[in-house]
Amino acid sequence: MRFRTSALTAALAAAGALGMLATAAPAQADDIPDGLCGGVIDVDYCLWYNSGQRGGWTNTYENRSNWAGWNFSNGGQGTNGVGTPVKNNAASYANSHDSKTGVSYFNSNYAGASDVAPPRDKGNLSNTYNNNASFRWR
Amino acid sequence: MRKTTATALLATALLLAGCSGSGDGDKTAVPEQPDSSIAPKSSSLTADLALPIEGYIFSESELGLMTDAMSSLAQRCMKRSGFDYRPDDTQSPDIGVMDRRYGIANSHTAEAYGYHFPTPKAGESATKSLGEAGRVALAGKPLADGSLDPDGGCIGEAKRRLAGGDAEFGPDKSARELNMESFVRSQKDPRVLTVFRTWSSCMAAKGYRYASPMDAIDDPAFGAEKTSPAEISTARADVECKKKTGLVSTWFDVESEWQRAEIDENAEELARIKRHKTDQLKRAAAELGESR
Numbered sequence: 536m537r538f539r540t541s542a543l544t545a546a547l548a549a550a551g552a553l554g555m556l557a558t559a560a561p562a563q564a565d566d567i568p569d570g571l572c573g574g575v576i577d578v579d580y581c582l583w584y585n586s587g588q589r590g591g592w593t594n595t596y597e598n599r600s601n602w603a604g605w606n607f608s609n610g611g612q613g614t615n616g617v618g619t620p621v622k623n624n625a626a627s628y629a630n631s632h633d634s635k636t637g638v639s640y641f642n643s644n645y646a647g648a649s650d651v652a653p654p655r656d657k658g659n660l661s662n663t664y665n666n667n668a669s670f671r672w673r
Numbered sequence: 674m675r676k677t678t679a680t681a682l683l684a685t686a687l688l689l690a691g692c693s694g695s696g697d698g699d700k701t702a703v704p705e706q707p708d709s710s711i712a713p714k715s716s717s718l719t720a721d722l723a724l725p726i727e728g729y730i731f732s733e734s735e736l737g738l739m740t741d742a743m744s745s746l747a748q749r750c751m752k753r754s755g756f757d758y759r760p761d762d763t764q765s766p767d768i769g770v771m772d773r774r775y776g777i778a779n780s781h782t783a784e785a786y787g788y789h790f791p792t793p794k795a796g797e798s799a800t801k802s803l804g805e806a807g808r809v810a811l812a813g814k815p816l817a818d819g820s821l822d823p824d825g826g827c828i829g830e831a832k833r834r835l836a837g838g839d840a841e842f843g844p845d846k847s848a849r850e851l852n853m854e855s856f857v858r859s860q861k862d863p864r865v866l867t868v869f870r871t872w873s874s875c876m877a878a879k880g881y882r883y884a885s886p887m888d889a890i891d892d893p894a895f896g897a898e899k900t901s902p903a904e905i906s907t908a909r910a911d912v913e914c915k916k917k918t919g920l921v922s923t924w925f926d927v928e929s930e931w932q933r934a935e936i937d938e939n940a941e942e943l944a945r946i947k948r949h950k951t952d953q954l955k956r957a958a959a960e961l962g963e964s965r
Contacts (some may be wrong), residue, residue, distance in 0.1 A: 544724070560770075560893055570793060571819065572820070572821055572847050573815045573816075573819040573820045578798040578800065580764045581963070588820055598765075598792045599790065600790070600869070600896065601893070601896040602791075603893060603896060625781055627818065629821055631821050632798070633744075633747075633760060633761075633798070633799075633811060633812060633828060634743075634744050634760035634761050634762070634799075635740075635761065635798050636733065636736050636739060636740055637739065638733060638768075640773075640889050641853070641856060642776070642791060642889045642890055643890060643895075643896060644773070644788045644890050644895065644896075645768055645773055645790050646773040646774070646776050646777070646887065646891075647774060647776075647786075647856060647887060648853050648855075648856035649733075649768070649796075650846060650849055650853065651730075651732075651733060651736045651843070653736060653739065653740060653743075653832075653842055653843040654740060654743070654850060655821060655823050655825070655828050655829070655832075656823050656842075656843070657811055657820065657821060657823060658846075661846060661849035661850050661852075661853055665857065666853065666857075668891065671765070671768070671790075671792060672693050672765065672792075673733045673736070673737060673764065673765065673767065
């Protein structure tokens with residue numbers, strides 16, 4: 536997974552340099568890289584360092600019982616927060632899955648208060664506390 | 674398993690929907706707590722507890738009901754456009770709002786899994802086989818900035834129908850925030866801090882050093898893929914000390930008190946939020962009742 540993410544990040548950095556992301560034409564939906572939660576039905580959950588799906592970005596297709604060890608990378612939506620730890624630092628999310636709920640938990644191992652995100656949904660994490668420590672698909 | 678859960682949920686939703694008509698304002702029907710082989714209700718310290726805010730936010734199972742109804746509507750919409758869409762219906766056991774809110778609080782889970790909660794691997798998505806045209810029909814095209822359109826395609830249509838026009842699908846933002854704020858604030862309450870200290874002494878007497886139960890479940894040592902014997906003995910001690918010190922009920926009471934005050938203070942807004950929740954669950958239950 537980590538490898539996939541880094542390869543993707545490199546591809547995105549290249550895409551960003553060419554300005555492809557900013558001008559991605561909706562008609563060429565498949566040109567939008569997988570993993571950004573923006574393509575026509577990707578099935579991942581994304582987190583951003585800033586609100587409004589901006590700044591450093593990360594994604595997952597799997598459950599994460601602990602976000603420790605993962606850093607935000609450059610997904611082409613701003614460099615703010617790139618390189619900083621994902622755990623307890625995310626301000627916004629998107630759930631691009633067509634049928635699954637994404638649940639973000641305040642603590643590790645799916646503990647503490649939690650916040651549910653319906654399928655095909657995006658928004659700011661419901662708090663001013665940067666509380667994403669773990670994540671689980673429902 | 675899934676069918677049983679859905680049926681029980683349907684009953685709960687209908688019950689909830691029925692209750693709203695009688696204008697019972699603040700009374701919250703105690704939500705059906707998840708009962709799985711991983712976290713059986715019979716060994717849970719939180720099985721009988723429901724926070725006041727639970728009447729306003731969506732539990733995993735309640736949002737699951739909404740999602741099932743959404744998928745059912747989307748499936749029919751896709752069929753009309755000539756696409757055979759089969760949403761992924763694999764599902765991991767639900768975690769209730771109270772289940773792990775104060776850390777590990779289930780003696781069976783502690784004994785069998787430590788601080789872990791085993792989850793199945795994510796299944797393959799059904800959408801790749803749809804091809805681009807089908808995927809656009811299902812979820813619409815991305816917005817100009819490349820981000821996903823929550824209102825797009827058959828899924829967007831299904832959500833609007835269940836939410837009722839322009840209203841938000843699923844949980845309300847202010848209710849979600851209240852739930853989070855309650856959790857954060859309560860951890861600074863003197864009564865909660867006192868019971869943390871008592872719990873901490875109880876743990877220390879058993880040879881484990883943690884300032885609070887959240888420190889224990891957050892311990893990086895328990896982040897490995899496999900549960901270690903040390904993790905299991907720590908988790909067992911954790912649950913025992915919670916029992917002995919009454920930590921769960923103390924913390925729960927503090928959160929409940931604050932939540933009730935907030936709910937009273939914003940009664941009108943929260944009544945609207947509860948109505949919107951009830952209406953959505955009612956529509957979802959009706960949709961699932963129809964399609965079964």
